[in-house]
Amino acid sequence: MKTALYPGSFDPVTNGHLDIIERSSKMFDKVVVAIGENINKSCLFSLEERKDMLTQAVNHLNNVEVQSFKGLAIDFAKEINSNIIIRGLRAVSDFDYEFQMALTNRKINPEIETIFIMTQEKFIFLSASNVKELASYNADVKDLVPELVQTKLKEKFKGSN
Ligand code: ADP
Numbered sequence: 001m002k003t004a005l006y007p008g009s010f011d012p013v014t015n016g017h018l019d020i021i022e023r024s025s026k027m028f029d030k031v032v033v034a035i036g037e038n039i040n041k042s043c044l045f046s047l048e049e050r051k052d053m054l055t056q057a058v059n060h061l062n063n064v065e066v067q068s069f070k071g072l073a074i075d076f077a078k079e080i081n082s083n084i085i086i087r088g089l090r091a092v093s094d095f096d097y098e099f100q101m102a103l104t105n106r107k108i109n110p111e112i113e114t115i116f117i118m119t120q121e122k123f124i125f126l127s128a129s130n131v132k133e134l135a136s137y138n139a140d141v142k143d144l145v146p147e148l149v150q151t152k153l154k155e156k157f158k159g160s161n
Helices: 016-025 047-057 073-079 092-106 128-136 147-157
Strands: 002-008 030-038 064-069 084-091 113-118
Touching: 002 073, 016 030, 016 084, 016 113, 030 047, 030 073, 047 064, 047 128, 047 147, 064 073, 073 084, 073 092, 084 092, 092 113, 128 147
Parallel strands: 002 030, 002 084, 030 064, 084 113
Antiparallel strands: none
């Protein structure tokens, strides 16, 4: 059975992430979407909130599972018996960072392969940070995130601005 790991912060999950998850689920027997507990990154949503939103957003995909992990994604991949890490690529700006990370991971564990999936044109400028900024100004983010996330963002920013 081929299991792939799709790690990220998902703060919050966007339609760009979902597109990568849906396409991956057609390529692999199982996809584990895993939220990294990164102590250096401050998030708008708690781990529980992010996990909850992701779980509901992938509810229609029966070979996709949501988990969280501490530490390195390559270590977690080993833990779940996967040798594939999926990453999404948007513009050239993603490339440098992702290239460095893939090479570093390969050095640490050459058994694990990083696979890049190109975003769709309509999601090329979509990022969780953009979404948060727009939502903080009460802008409409309905085409960018699942409905539940839209509601959660409204709740978070209620009263601000
Ligand atoms: P990280 O904090 O590790 O960058 P993110 O949660 O921002 O994680 O994203 C996880 C993965 O999803 C990364 O590989 C990122 O490039 C990818 N990604 C984010 N937004 C999009 C998008 N709009 N289209 C395709 N891939 C995306």
